[in-house]
Amino acid sequence: MTKSYKILFLSSTIMGTLIAISSYSWMSMWIGLEINLLSIIPLLSEQNNLYPSESALKYFITQALASAILLFSVILSLNISEYPQFPNTFSMMILNSALFTKMGAAPFHAWFPEVMEGLNWNNSIIMLTWQKIAPMALLMYNPQMTTLLTSVIIMSTIVSGILGINQISMRKIMAYSSINHIGWMISSTLNCQSIWLIYFTTYSIITLNIILILKSLNVFYLKQLFNSLNSNKPLKFFFILNFLSLGGLPPFLGFLPKWMTINNLVQNGFFTLSAFLIIFTLMTLFFYLRITFSTLMINTSETLIFQSNKNSFTVMFANMISLSGLVACTLLFSNL
Template identity: 60%
Template structure:
């Protein structure tokens, strides 16, 4: 049963994000970010997490630093008549955008993100991967004018996430570096048409939810524990590697749709080199997804004599099938 304090802080967590994305002033946005930060710290600091104090402290210090940078930019902008991208200096806008990138965990401001993820359980990890990205990305959409700086952040995020994810054995760190790669795609989707970012974020959250539910249900955190899936339940194994392929953006699955739309927008805007970098380093992330799921493809494999039997619930099968076959429904809706 969910405890009362968890319900309270979960409501204020949602409220803080809603205040940020619905504000008319920069100070109200900062206020919503602070409410969001103060709400997630008690949720992170619980005994079910591996390193509750360490993760909470790292996250708190990083987010306070980003909030101070954000507030500093707002105060410095009071020299101008109105704070907007048209009448503020590029230096202030760069500080403001850097604080938002630090909050969402985009490279090269990413060092805290995998370390914080390593000490969390799967429920808090899902919040960190999805919900905590909404507020800074929505603020960033209001001042989307520094194309050169944004392009370098996209390049750094795609390269670092591809390289750093190769030598990881922790599933939480793999999902963290995967999230950094998807941040690069989301930022690239904002450069052309803002609606693509909404599609991308919703689809990314659905795929992450399916994977996190499987990990939470089996209580596994490392790649060496994945053999329990492959030996216990073939349906778990099937949905597991299908969701990872969808997360990588392979064409038959729903994860291909937002990347397709993003690449289409980048090419129409003549961002050819940026689209090539994104595609190439997404293939690197797809490589370590395939490495995780490769034993599920093998016809002949060694199995443990001691079997652990897990049965999938109907709602888990329903959501997995819906997420994996969603590209067909989206294509039919667009055509008709």
């Protein structure tokens, strides 16, 4: 049963994000971010388990530090005439760094997998999707610093690919996957912000599908996943297809926003950046494929006794939407 205080704090978390992205001044944006932060801490912590409380404390310290840096950069930019030794680009760089820390982009990413490791799947959904909206929106409001953004994009794709390979925890795999997608989302904001909206929506749908499957199986590690999926063939099928979609393979919905992002980058002359994105995303695709191959062929077993599994309607419906999404989008865009 959902506790009433969770509904209260969830609604104020949503309200904090909406205040931040709809504000006209940096001060009210900062207030919105603080409301969001202070509201999500009670959602993350649990009385009967130390790990979520530890994650909540790590999250609070990191976000409070980023908020302080953001407020400092705003004050510095307002009083820039009194400090001629600090150019305006310096304060903008500090501001962008604070936003990168809040969203968990490399090289400010180290807190994100550690926080994710202690959370349950409900809080993981919030952390992977909703908590990215406000920093991304505020980043789009800033004057674009192409060199800084390009560096963060390349580092996010490299770091997520290298560090994600050795993981056996599904929460950490999803965290490094999110860091990789943050790089793609930032690159989609360079020229066309509507592509970012399509990318974020698609990423949220696929992530939600994967986490619904993992939550229904009560799985947190790869070994548990292999054992659980052997007895449930429909969920195994949907899980494999969703992971391939998350990697951006062509027949699936996850290919659409990456295709649009690369197309937009090439049209605007970002040839080197698009090449880096494609090459280093293959590293994340490698550990996606390793999980799917292991699930499908290596760690699979057949039981002689037939087991009828009643899968959740929500899981099945969400997966059907995700898997039929590319067909729908192709038909839609071809008729526009």
